[in-house]
Amino acid sequence: MEDVAVIGVGLHPFGRFGPKSAIDMAAEATRAACADAGVDWPDVQVAFGGSYTVDNPDAVIGRLGLTGIPFMDVYNGCATAATALQLAADAIRSGRYDVAVAVGMDKHDAGALTADPVDYGAPAWYGEMGYFLTTKFFGMKINRYMHDHGISHETLAKVAAKAFRNGALNPNAFRRKPVTEEAILGARMLNYPLTQYMFCAPDEGAAAAVLCRADIASRYTSTPVYLRAATLRTRRYGAHEVHSTWAAVEQDDAPTVYASRAAYEEAGIGPDDVDVIQLQDTDAGAEVIHMAENGFCADGDQERLVADGATEIGGPLPVNTDGGLIANGEPVGASGLRQVHELVLQLRGQAGERQVPGTPRVGYAQLYGAPGTAGVSILSR
Amino acid sequence: MTQVAFAPDVFTWPADEPQLIGAKCARCAAVTFPRGPSCPRCGTPDPERHLLARQGTLWTWTTQDFLPKEPYAGGETLETFRPYGVGLVQLGDEVRVEARLTEADPAKLDFGMEVELAIVPFRVDEDGTEVMTYAFAPAGEGIR
Numbered sequence: 066m067e068d069v070a071v072i073g074v075g076l077h078p079f080g081r082f083g084p085k086s087a088i089d090m091a092a093e094a095t096r097a098a099c100a101d102a103g104v105d106w107p108d109v110q111v112a113f114g115g116s117y118t119v120d121n122p123d124a125v126i127g128r129l130g131l132t133g134i135p136f137m138d139v140y141n142g143c144a145t146a147a148t149a150l151q152l153a154a155d156a157i158r159s160g161r162y163d164v165a166v167a168v169g170m171d172k173h174d175a176g177a178l179t180a181d182p183v184d185y186g187a188p189a190w191y192g193e194m195g196y197f198l199t200t201k202f203f204g205m206k207i208n209r210y211m212h213d214h215g216i217s218h219e220t221l222a223k224v225a226a227k228a229f230r231n232g233a234l235n236p237n238a239f240r241r242k243p244v245t246e247e248a249i250l251g252a253r254m255l256n257y258p259l260t261q262y263m264f265c266a267p268d269e270g271a272a273a274a275v276l277c278r279a280d281i282a283s284r285y286t287s288t289p290v291y292l293r294a295a296t297l298r299t300r301r302y303g304a305h306e307v308h309s310t311w312a313a314v315e316q317d318d319a320p321t322v323y324a325s326r327a328a329y330e331e332a333g334i335g336p337d338d339v340d341v342i343q344l345q346d347t348d349a350g351a352e353v354i355h356m357a358e359n360g361f362c363a364d365g366d367q368e369r370l371v372a373d374g375a376t377e378i379g380g381p382l383p384v385n386t387d388g389g390l391i392a393n394g395e396p397v398g399a400s401g402l403r404q405v406h407e408l409v410l411q412l413r414g415q416a417g418e419r420q421v422p423g424t425p426r427v428g429y430a431q432l433y434g435a436p437g438t439a440g441v442s443i444l445s446r
Numbered sequence: 447m448t449q450v451a452f453a454p455d456v457f458t459w460p461a462d463e464p465q466l467i468g469a470k471c472a473r474c475a476a477v478t479f480p481r482g483p484s485c486p487r488c489g490t491p492d493p494e495r496h497l498l499a500r501q502g503t504l505w506t507w508t509t510q511d512f513l514p515k516e517p518y519a520g521g522e523t524l525e526t527f528r529p530y531g532v533g534l535v536q537l538g539d540e541v542r543v544e545a546r547l548t549e550a551d552p553a554k555l556d557f558g559m560e561v562e563l564a565i566v567p568f569r570v571d572e573d574g575t576e577v578m579t580y581a582f583a584p585a586g587e588g589i590r
Contacts, residue, residue, distance in 0.1 A: 105515030106575035116538060130470055167447065176515065177514075177515065179515045179516060179517070182517070183516065188453070188456075188480060189517070190453040190456070192516075192517035192518065193452070193509060193517055193518065193519035194452065194518075194519075194520075194546070194568070194579060195514045195518045195520055195530075195546075196532070196544060197514075197517065197518075198510070201508050201510055201532050204509070205506045205507060205532065205533070205534055206506070206509060206530075207507045208506055208508055209557065212506075212557050245567075253512075254509065254510060254511045254512070255511055255512055256508045256510060256511065256532075257507075257508050257509040257511070258550050258552075259508075259510075302476065302487040305534065305542075309544065309546065310479055310480060310543065310544050311478050311479040311541050311542060311543050312534060312541075312542040312544075313476070313487075313541065313542070314536060314540065314541060314542060316540055436498065
């Protein structure tokens with residue numbers, strides 16, 4: 066199997082952009098990624114486009130050039146961008162293509178996402194009764210986790226405050242103003258124990274990456290970053306998951322745990338080797354839980370680690386250095402490629418004011434979303 | 447006043463002791479809720495109808511403090527909406543079910559607290575019909 070290098074990344078800022086279409090944002094992100102890679106669009110042999118709101122992400126080729134290449138549209142909930150990345154990597158690993166693009170884009174209205182629960186395999190009444198809300202699942206999950214593992218409300222506030230602080234250092238972020246822990250704790254409760262400022266918001270944006278066979282990466286760049294693993298897992302019986310009317314008494318690990326273990330095995334890398342981390346922080350509690358689910362600490366250690374500043378940009382476990390979902394919002398199809406964009410900048414030493422000190426070598430990204438799907442990517446210099 | 451269940455086949459009602467209608471797989475014995483076309487654990491079609499315990503314990507919980515968007519059909523406005531509790535209730539050693547809680551005050555909700563099934567009004571339609579749904583109430587409150 067061919068090894069895979071990420072030779073270019075591009076991003077359209079995340080936020081709200083009036084009438085500008087998701088396709089136009091995706092075209093800008095893809096152009097930026099190609100320019101970063103030193104690749105002309107006609108050199109791209111295959112592309113994968115992820116989106117929730119756009120039916121046909123392949124419309125982006127009408128902006129970039131009608132070269133006739135295979136372009137596959139993917140949607141996989143909050144793991145959409147990780148799926149596009151994995152498919153692009155697999156296309157190269159198979160030996161069939163040398164240069165591939167993964168691009169994600171979305172344009173959501175303000176407020177929580179909504180959909181027909183029937184399309185998620187749930188009964189229609191699940192939505193009509195007010196259960197079809199991801200936010201209340203995250204509230205229930207972190208509430209039990211706090212009870213079991215001694216996590217405080219203050220820790221949730223510290224996680225959100227870090228996101229806003231890092232977002233202030235990121236010119237592409239949606240939320241760029243620091244918010245105090247007191248303001249976060251005092252904000253409107255949405256789903257106990259999670260307040261308004263502890264949640265990310267669906268918004269707009271796009272991100273792209275150019276991948277190639279590792280053995281030809283030096284043609285394009287002197288700073289290739291290698292994709293060491295890309296894994297996806299769905300929920301098993303026994304995991305308590307979003308959008309479910311029931312859960313088993315017999316408990317199994319969340320899909321993130323399985324995706325993470327598989328990724329470490331595929332990469333031949335362990336959590337101790339990781340220098341910079343991107344986690345799905347749909348809410349502040351999710352970041353806390355995902356620190357443990359991805360092997361970066363034991364359950365409950367987050368209370369001390371967060372208090373000690375371990376997850377800050379200058380700490381030993383820097384998490385969501387670009388502000389994560391809380392500061393960037395979540396254009397669902399683009400979110401995972403935003404994570405990859407940030408990791409590539411960090412590993413190249415190009416992250417500016419938010420650069421992790423000490424030349425990070427290994428980056429780690431995790432996505433989790435409805436109806437219980439997780440994706441993990443590991444990159445290294 | 448006329449009362450109707452919001453969805454048939456989800457709970458036994460009217461009944462003195464209403465119960466949630468779940469499913470039990472004939473092959474792997476997994477108990478799930480509601481009764482769907484196949485067993486979520488092993489995929490075996492047509493699991494058997496299986497009534498769930500009326501009493502349980504609160505495994506985890508949250509509050510719903512904002513008015514859900516469509517397809518929510520509670521009929522409230524921003525002005526009339528009142529927060530409600532939502533929990534994952536463990537029924538015996540069989541299954542945990544997601545359900546509304548009649549209590550929405552975090553100070554009055556606790557992990558492991560005893561709760562029991564209650565059939566409660568969900569909304570009142572224009573013709574006065576009360577649409578009823580299932581919820582769990584703190585044990586001993588006698589709400590039906």
